Amino acid sequence: MSKQANKIRIALSKGRIFKETLPLLAAVGIEPDDDPETSRKLILGTNQPDVDLVVIRATDVPTYVGHGAADVGVAGKDVLLEHGSEGLYEPLDLRIAQCRMMVAGFPNASMEGQRLRIATKYINSARRHFAAQGKQVEIIKLYGSMELAPIVGLSDLIVDLVESGNTLKANGLEPIEHIMDISSRLIVNKAAWKMKHARIKALLEGVRAAVESKNNE
Ligand code: PRT
Numbered sequence: 001m002s003k004q005a006n007k008i009r010i011a012l013s014k015g016r017i018f019k020e021t022l023p024l025l026a027a028v029g030i031e032p033d034d035d036p037e038t039s040r041k042l043i044l045g046t047n048q049p050d051v052d053l054v055v056i057r058a059t060d061v062p063t064y065v066g067h068g069a070a071d072v073g074v075a076g077k078d079v080l081l082e083h084g085s086e087g088l089y090e091p092l093d094l095r096i097a098q099c100r101m102m103v104a105g106f107p108n109a110s111m112e113g114q115r116l117r118i119a120t121k122y123i124n125s126a127r128r129h130f131a132a133q134g135k136q137v138e139i140i141k142l143y144g145s146m147e148l149a150p151i152v153g154l155s156d157l158i159v160d161l162v163e164s165g166n167t168l169k170a171n172g173l174e175p176i177e178h179i180m181d182i183s184s185r186l187i188v189n190k191a192a193w194k195m196k197h198a199r200i201k202a203l204l205e206g207v208r209a210a211v212e213s214k215n216n217e
């Protein structure tokens with residue numbers, strides 16, 4: 001058997017997901033050797049010899065886990081809805097990195113119109129939302145700074161994540177429709193779930209208990 005066969009690799013992104021996952025990992029006795037915010041390492045060891053972490057872009061986490069390059073990962077529901085669930089299970093809502101997916105625009109923005117132009121990174125979720133309302137829309141795919149699109153006339157509306165609402169406000173925009181609540185999920189590679197079942201099941205149940213105790217405080 002290869003060395004990796006006995007190891008667990010966890011895929012995480014820097015920033016809020018890493019920060020909020022850290023206490024959940026600590027609750028199951030996993031502590032990274034380095035801080036990804038300052039370290040340039042892409043693979044971080046942990047205090048547990050059979051566990052390491054890969055620190056990658058948030059949108060790449062389901063790709064690594066779906067292909068089995070990582071056994072377990074943490075990804076936002078927004079990212080999972082765009083990526084799809086091929087090769088992975090999504091057994092646990094970690095209730096971290098919470099926000100809302102919203103339609104937003106100028107305060108007087110019309111929701112009617114021949115063919116509203118919607119700028120977003122979340123093309124699947126946006127298409128589904130407007131289709132459910134029977135609205136014909138043109139989806140314009142962006143990779144960042146959606147808030148700019150209505151200001152420069154690229155789109156009528158945007159679909160973006162909103163937490164405090166400050167980013168919208170700072171750009172003269174406001175939330176118009178709530179699409180869904182978003183949080184991050186623990187995801188597991190399907191083959192790893194079978195091959196490393198006892199180890200991953202123990203990790204999952206430990207993290208589940210930590211999520212529950214944190215949310216019952
Ligand atoms: O930054 P990068 O391009 O590498 O990837 P990313 O932006 O997907 O990663 P990251 O770390 O920023 O977000 C990871 C996950 O955190 C997302 O996939 C969401 O599930 C979750 N999350 C929670 C958020 C927010 N809250 C959030 N507020 N992701 C992004 N935002 C952004 C939002 O897009 C907007 O630009 O923050 C801004 C709004 O915040 P407020 O507080 O001003 O409303």
Ligand code: MG
Nearest residue numbers: 015016058144
């Ligand atoms: Mg970001």
